[in-house]
Amino acid sequence: MPLQLVTVPCLTDNYAYLIHDAATGQTAVIDVPEPGPILAALDAHQWRLTDILITHHHDDHIQGVDTLRARTGAMVLGAAADAHRLPRLDLALTEADSFSVGSEFARVIDVPGHTIGHIAFHFPQSHLLFSADSLMAGGCGRLFEGTARQMHASLQKLAALPPDTLVCSGHEYTASNLRFAATLEPGNPRLISRIAEVTDKRAKGIPTVPVLLEEELATNPYLRAHLPALKTAVGLPDADDVTVFAEIRARKDKF
Numbered sequence: 001m002p003l004q005l006v007t008v009p010c011l012t013d014n015y016a017y018l019i020h021d022a023a024t025g026q027t028a029v030i031d032v033p034e035p036g037p038i039l040a041a042l043d044a045h046q047w048r049l050t051d052i053l054i055t056h057h058h059d060d061h062i063q064g065v066d067t068l069r070a071r072t073g074a075m076v077l078g079a080a081a082d083a084h085r086l087p088r089l090d091l092a093l094t095e096a097d098s099f100s101v102g103s104e105f106a107r108v109i110d111v112p113g114h115t116i117g118h119i120a121f122h123f124p125q126s127h128l129l130f131s132a133d134s135l136m137a138g139g140c141g142r143l144f145e146g147t148a149r150q151m152h153a154s155l156q157k158l159a160a161l162p163p164d165t166l167v168c169s170g171h172e173y174t175a176s177n178l179r180f181a182a183t184l185e186p187g188n189p190r191l192i193s194r195i196a197e198v199t200d201k202r203a204k205g206i207p208t209v210p211v212l213l214e215e216e217l218a219t220n221p222y223l224r225a226h227l228p229a230l231k232t233a234v235g236l237p238d239a240d241d242v243t244v245f246a247e248i249r250a251r252k253d254k255f
């Protein structure tokens with residue numbers, strides 16, 4: 001049976017996620033922007049937290065970890081490379097390490113770019129990817145520590161996962177990401193219909209995450225830098241993919 005997934009809005013525009021394995025009762029949270037909404041969601045489902053998975057060191061993803069650990073006794077897992085700037089880790093992970101939540105195994109994917117030690121969690125059996133601020137709905141995280149080349153390579157790894165993977169990212173930035181995407185591909189029909197869908201969801205206060213990877217491949221400009229249409233849109237018809245990716249990211253920073 002696949003993991004049950006619960007999206008937990010936190011702070012102003014962050015998301016944490018709960019995954020629950022009904023067979024064993026194990027429950028994990030991915031990122032802890034604040035403990036309150038996560039404890040409330042656990043309570044509402046009568047789930048006991050067993051694991052806390054951390055994607056990267058930014059405060060808005062880890063500042064509730066110590067409180068949540070103290071309240072639940074859950075194990076904390078995060079990147080070995082960033083252990084010096086993460087809450088204390090019970091399990092330090094490197095790329096391709098696997099661990100399990102209940103009966104499901106997860107794989108760790110290094111996705112440097114937004115930060116150097118950023119990792120993503122892939123649960124292949126349940127088709128779930130927790131990408132936080134690497135691949136985001138309609139966009140990608142800002143390059144605070146890594147280079148465009150690193151982020152491009154990170155996103156290429158995620159883009160190669162099965163297209164029916166559900167991408168669970170860290171923020172509600174989708175509307176603005178897609179507004180920017182439309183400046184590059186105003187005639188992309190998938191993008192036009194996605195914008196309508198997202199506008200409708202936001203008007204109703206519904207999260208725009210998670211989203212199928214297939215939808216991202218069709219509309220997210222950072223996964224489309226190899227396409228002639230995108231290269232032409234940024235005035236670099238003959239440039240390599242990384243150069244085009246870097247130009248798209250730089251334009252978004254000024255958008």
Ligand code: ZN
Pocket residue numbers: 056058061114133141
């Ligand atoms: Zn971040």
Ligand code: FE
Pocket residue numbers: 058060061133170171
């Ligand atoms: Fe963030």
